[in-house]
Amino acid sequence: MDKHTQTRWAEQFRRFAALECPQDPLYVAICQAVAEQPELLALMVHAPATQAKPNLLLAALHERVLAGIKHPLAGYYPSVGGTRLPDEELPALLQDFARSQAAELTIHMQTRGTQTNEIGRCAILWPALQQIATMNGKPDLALFDLGSSAGLNLGVDAYHYRYLTHDASFCLGADPQPQRPSIDCRLLGELLLPAAGRWRLSHRLGADPAPIDIYDAAATRWLAACLWPHDLVRAQRLQQALTQARQSQHALQQADDCLALLEAWLRKLPAQVQPVLFNSWVLAYFEPAALAEFRQRVASLQRQYGLIWLSAEAPALRPSGLALPNLARNATASTLWTLQWADGDATRQVALAWSHPHGAWLQWLGLQPTTAAD
Numbered sequence: 001m002d003k004h005t006q007t008r009w010a011e012q013f014r015r016f017a018a019l020e021c022p023q024d025p026l027y028v029a030i031c032q033a034v035a036e037q038p039e040l041l042a043l044m045v046h047a048p049a050t051q052a053k054p055n056l057l058l059a060a061l062h063e064r065v066l067a068g069i070k071h072p073l074a075g076y077y078p079s080v081g082g083t084r085l086p087d088e089e090l091p092a093l094l095q096d097f098a099r100s101q102a103a104e105l106t107i108h109m110q111t112r113g114t115q116t117n118e119i120g121r122c123a124i125l126w127p128a129l130q131q132i133a134t135m136n137g138k139p140d141l142a143l144f145d146l147g148s149s150a151g152l153n154l155g156v157d158a159y160h161y162r163y164l165t166h167d168a169s170f171c172l173g174a175d176p177q178p179q180r181p182s183i184d185c186r187l188l189g190e191l192l193l194p195a196a197g198r199w200r201l202s203h204r205l206g207a208d209p210a211p212i213d214i215y216d217a218a219a220t221r222w223l224a225a226c227l228w229p230h231d232l233v234r235a236q237r238l239q240q241a242l243t244q245a246r247q248s249q250h251a252l253q254q255a256d257d258c259l260a261l262l263e264a265w266l267r268k269l270p271a272q273v274q275p276v277l278f279n280s281w282v283l284a285y286f287e288p289a290a291l292a293e294f295r296q297r298v299a300s301l302q303r304q305y306g307l308i309w310l311s312a313e314a315p316a317l318r319p320s321g322l323a324l325p326n327l328a329r330n331a332t333a334s335t336l337w338t339l340q341w342a343d344g345d346a347t348r349q350v351a352l353a354w355s356h357p358h359g360a361w362l363q364w365l366g367l368q369p370t371t372a373a374d
């Protein structure tokens, strides 16, 4: 690695420590240590351009720790029971650990991407599905999760949700049980849902160009490694959701063109079922031209099959023509949930909710007046 590239990477790690992970003291200390060690910075040259980010190296190191490598560095990682706070010994231990794991780290940098599957988002998906079930009077929903990763959001009806306001709480979803994922979500304002009779997911399918095999220990360990080591709540509910997914066995398919798979699936659905296309934190992976084509193809499926599109993405990826609704929080770090459906030849679209990217809070908007994008 030449001097210029080294300086650039060192700067990126320092920036990551300052801006991206200040809530995780271990990651701040590791990023600062990496920035000072050319040998560690050199690992970044193995990553393809699309994945070359500090969090890829952080995940690669974390994976080795979760794999059970016996080394004093593990003592800093809360995710494996470590309680040691970052100290002056950490940089040397990190270097020693990276040397001992150089072969595996290099393979991770060459072949992996940071990939998560966040069921916290189901705290918004659940009420969104209830809303959809009342729109056309079809209580049987068919959920197609595009970019489903390990398919854990397909289990949305099997998780327990607790919504917390400043002075009260209420629950939705499945009843609480010791091994059942339980998701807490702070409610900003009210969650005004139409009274729905019983709705259910009669059909579900996940599709992803690179699905995670939930029966492959290395693959699911990588999912866990992409979480930050201090966040034991997310780590625990990921493991619970994986266990539940292995029992439920919802269908998950590899597809390079997920919309082609969706169309084939829609053709076979019974008429009384309401199909729902769902994507969360997926559209950022599309190039602009591919995204424009994707939107056109979805609009066509909406007209042809009555498909309702629920999209949970960064606000910049909202449907064109949809005004940005007011937000009680910082918009740049938030997810906008939108609904789109066909109304004759026109497309109706509405902003349904704002949320934290992982579902830690929800600002419900409901079916406010729609804008038409003819």
Ligand SMILES: C[S@@+](CC[C@H](N)C(=O)[O-])C[C@H]1O[C@@H](n2cnc3c(N)ncnc32)[C@H](O)[C@@H]1O
Binding pocket: 115, 116, 117, 118, 119, 121, 146, 147, 148, 149, 150, 153, 207, 208, 209, 210, 211, 258, 279, 280, 281, 282, 285, 286
């Ligand atoms: C940030 S993850 C989100 C996973 C999941 N939707 C969630 O909310 O936890 C992005 C996912 O999008 C998938 N993806 C990337 N490009 C895609 C494409 N062209 N079509 C569908 N999915 C794609 C990735 O493989 C990855 O699993």
